[in-house]
Amino acid sequence: EAGVTQFPSHSVIEKGQTVTLRCDPISGHDNLYWYRRVMGKEIKFLLHFVKESKQDESGMPNNRFLAERTGGTYSTLKVQPAELEDSGVYFCASSQIAEQGYNEQFFGPGTRLTVL
Amino acid sequence: DQQVKQNSPSLSVQEGRISILNCDYTNSMFDYFLWYKKYPAEGPTFLISISSIKDKNEDGRFTVFLNKSAKHLSLHIVPSQPGDSAVYFCAASALNDYKLSFGAGTTVTVRA
Numbered sequence: 001e002a003g004v005t006q007f008p009s010h011s012v013i014e015k016g017q018t019v020t021l022r023c024d025p026i027s028g029h030d031n032l033y034w035y036r037r038v039m040g041k042e043i044k045f046l047l048h049f050v051k052e053s054k055q056d057e058s059g060m061p062n063n064r065f066l067a068e069r070t071g072g073t074y075s076t077l078k079v080q081p082a083e084l085e086d087s088g089v090y091f092c093a094s095s096q097i098a099e100q101g102y103n104e105q106f107f108g109p110g111t112r113l114t115v116l
Numbered sequence: 117d118q119q120v121k122q123n124s125p126s127l128s129v130q131e132g133r134i135s136i137l138n139c140d141y142t143n144s145m146f147d148y149f150l151w152y153k154k155y156p157a158e159g160p161t162f163l164i165s166i167s168s169i170k171d172k173n174e175d176g177r178f179t180v181f182l183n184k185s186a187k188h189l190s191l192h193i194v195p196s197q198p199g200d201s202a203v204y205f206c207a208a209s210a211l212n213d214y215k216l217s218f219g220a221g222t223t224v225t226v227r228a
Contacts, residue, residue: 004159031214042118043160043205043218056215091159095214104150105216107159 004108012114018080021111025094038088082115119143122219135193139206146208154203196226
């Protein structure tokens with residue numbers, strides 16, 4: 001079974017440009033999450049999709065970030081315009097509908113974004 | 117505010133000895149706790165978890181202990197092996213809340 005995949009693995013852009021990250025979850029996983037790790041600090045939650053619906057977007061930093069999951073399959077995360085502080089590693093994760101108390105999320109390898 | 121804290125950024129241990137990683141949390145609503153392991157250039161990989169109704173969970177060389185009154189959990193790796201060298205993240209989630217809150221990670225180095 002294929003794991004969570006992310007594209008690109010690395011992206012280097014200049015401040016003010018636009019970047020779109022893509023995530024393909026594990027087949028059959030209705031839950032899809034975006035996280036970000038900045039400068040070796042903790043991994044921070046950005047948002048959570050259940051199928052194509054945004055369940056929780058409380059971690060999105062500001063309106064420069066737009067996440068979509070059309071059709072409930074893959075997801076994209078667009079940053080427009082990018083700022084220096086957006087640099088970091090963006091992780092996508094997916095999980096099945098969890099039974100109460102069970103919440104194992106499977107992570108992709110991440111996209112390393114560098115904004116110059 | 118960071119609700120999950122791993123106060124030791126690094127740990128060095130000799131092969132065959134025990135590795136003990138610690139994690140503290142502040143949110144009393146957390147009821148499920150996980151440990152993830154991460155190698156360079158890879159995503160975090162699930163290692164072991166524990167529900168708040170338990171105080172211990174064991175899986176092979178890995179054991180997680182939960183002390184709810186102290187809001188503290190720890191991961192024990194016995195015996196430590198060179199392949200265990202990685203960054204270990206503690207994570208937690210609250211009932212009916214799917215998002216995970218992570219600590220900053222502890223880098224474990226197992227010396228031969």
